[in-house]
Amino acid sequence: MNAYPYFLELLQVLALAAVAPLFAGWVKMLKCWSQGRTSPSLLQPVSDLRKLFAKEVLLAENASWIFRFTPYLVFGIAVLAGGIIPILSVDLPLARTADVIALVALFAIARFFTALAGMDVGTAFGGMGSSREMTIASLAEPAMLMAIFTISLGSASTSLAQIVSSIQSGQLLLRPSFAFAILAFVLIALAETGRIPVDNPATHLELTMIHEAMILEYSGRHLALIEWAGMMKLSLYCFLGIAAFFPWGIAASRDMRALGLAFVALVLKLGVLGVGIVLVETGLAKMRIFRLTEFLGAAFLMATLGMLSFFILE
């Protein structure tokens, strides 16, 4: 049996694990430049992770096995998702294991257990973070599914490898449902990865936190795993957007040149996406939590409109 796809799978996962902190560093650098501050180096998140891995873990007296299990689960799911999304190549053995619906559900498991871990220690901040995060997710996840359905209707498949192949073969360029889906996906990706205007990832005020509030009690290697998984989640959503909307460059054949080209294309696209993220984050302010209903409702509406327009026009 040919071992090349498995090698590719491993390469992709390692690339994700390595690129995620660098991408987070790149976004931080651009943000500082756009705000006129001196930026930390590109490798700062890597140093932060190294520091956290070396530190000791302190567990609350009340923490149960769910609290200890969650960091490993969240990181494992991020790794598994990295093996499913076509980042460098379409020829992945794990791509048939889970389609986009299963991918959304995998992220949902990670969120489920993180919310439980937030409630585990019995502090007010943890419960607050869990409550807000689950509320936002309950509105964002349906919108995400609708956006994905719109794309999958266009390429007649819910398998990501199939979607990438059909877009690369040039069938899907100018559909109105596509436009609705892209718009909805951008709004939802901002919500799910916890960026402004939904959640400020750099805040230190606990009452404004959503994702950070759930992980306040974590320390040491647990916190390192969760932070790393958070960075990987941001990269994964960028890769998902690239695969679903701009997949040109992902290797469809098996030679090394295509792979190299795919890697270069990936770096370029991530660079552009970083600029886009920073423009949104610097230009908008964080919304009040009850204004998020309108934000996510707009995303949901646009995704459903995309699906409706597919049914009616195509």
Next chain:
Amino acid sequence: MGIEPLQAVCVALLLLLAMSVLGLLLHRSQNFLVAVSFAVSAAASLLAAGAGARCVARGSVSSVTLLLGLPELPFTLRLDPLAGFFLVVIGLLSLFVSVYSLGYVRGYLEQRPVTRLVVFYNLFLAGMLMVVLANDALFFLVAWEVMAVSSYFLVVFEDERVENRRAGFLYLVVAHVGAVAILLSFGIMAGLGTGFESFAGYSFDMMRQTSLPPAWATAAFLLAFFGFAAKAGVIPFHVWLPEAHPVAPSNVSALMSGVMLKTAIYGIVRVAFDLLRDAPWWWGVIILVFGLLSAVLGVLYALMQNDLKRLLAYSSVENVGIILIGVGLSLIFRSFDLHLLAALALTAGLYHALSHALFKGLLFMGAGAVLHATGERNMERMGGLIHRMPWTAALFLVGAVSISALPPFNGFVSEWLTFQAFLLSPSLPQPMMKLLIPMGAALLALTSALAAVCFVKAFGVTFLGHWRGRDLPRAHEAGWAMRAGMLSAALACLALGVFPPLVIDWMDAVTLQLVGTKIGTPVAGLGWLWLTPVAADRASYSGGIVFLGLLVCIPAVYLLLHIRPGGIQRVPAWDCGFEKLTPRMQYTGTAFAMPLRRIFGFLFGIRERVTPVTRPGQSAFPVRIGYSLRVRDRVWSWCYAPIALVSFALARQVGRLQQGRIQSYLIYSFVTIIVLLVFLR
């Protein structure tokens, strides 16, 4: 096995009926009664489930005629793949719940004798088995009544409390209104088949052969649908569910929620797919719309509840809605002759029926264990139970993860199949469908996301954090019988999530019988790992590999990082530097659901009141603050209160006839005789 499946089920029925009679005789020795009775019902359930599984695997149809019933219409039993499937659903969960009851019912022994519980439990199981097997309308209705009445007596088992009696009464009323509708529906189908001449038209075989004129067929379908929907708990007929399920003993709640609602689904499927042959597309639309309504409203009401069992009851309303979505889609596809898609949608609905029985049974069993240990049903007074009841907590977590449709458990598989059915529907020619299908998919996605929130709340508030009650908790772990029942249900949930192609391959006989095709997931070689309903490049999911992936990745990461020796130090919670942390500072269930209550509040009748108590002259600094929240089901005030008002008004008007004087009564009799003589010669 040399025994035919139908014979095995008859033996199971006889065992259950015999045990319910024997239970009366064993009233003196309660411990022995509990042990024997639930062992017998477990054995009977196992027999029934095995027989059903055998029947579906073989795709066989067999029937037998009993010597009871009317002269022209003896009771007939028929075991075909559809009945076999529902026998598996009933038998499997009853097996687990009977094992669980061995431990649970003992908890009642110190307060009261449980003879009633045991006798009616066996009758209830027997009634459900008979409903599924019945092949003529009379036997069906007799079995339906046995099921309804025995479950009424089970619901009012603790009848010293007024609210239990009220809940039981409401349940009985709604069940009988539904039964009347079902009776009328069968009457239409039977009467128009034989021209109102003989009783033979009441047998299902005769109903299958007659073709009704479209208007009468529609009337029969609507009556049957509303009758069965009242029993299934479809909104707006669901009002008895959140009252009756919490007050019943928890093993009974598990059976009612897990299995009795499925017999109503069986009824709908039987009438719409089997007895009434040519269903127009808009019947499926009706089922789909009611399913969507129940799903969304059910989960939203569940989110607002603080009583653990009421939350689970509303969640059953939601899941019945999801099953009806699959059934409705299947009926729509079948009416457009898209048989493969109809098979896919029907498989999705039936898979969800089986999955829901398992995980809802597991959740109710867990709630029963918590109730048994703490004496509390109110989540706001619980918390931190994961430390005292680790097994119950872990098994309840399995149920919560399954019901939130998360891989690798079974709830995700049925939801995945339903989404695939929605996505394959662009091939429909009807314009209204083009609007309904995207809206349906959107509402289903919303429902599953809200269900996850609901169960994070249920598990988090009950088991995590600190104990929120006043007194010290006296909770202890559940006994071995309760744990065995829950563990087997949890393992079944995992098995259904990891091996869906095997189950779907087994279920092919059912879709073959009802829709005419099967999905045909290839099972040979390594095919049993991949769920590829239509085509492999269209969509594929492998529950087994996802499960394996999680099993490999997580310990790998753990082992890579756990290279240093020594345990982890335990310290007080950090909480950003607050020192004086009390259990009152935790998030309560009401607080957890607050954002969603604000967003979706227009759907409920909410009344929130804050009453500060202040010293005179210091209105800005209250001494004490009171808060009261009332969330009410709007269906009561919009549907049922007007009906009650109108009925009472009508009754008062009719009551004017009762004058109390014998002269008027004599005049009534005289006028009636004249009328009959003149008009009915």
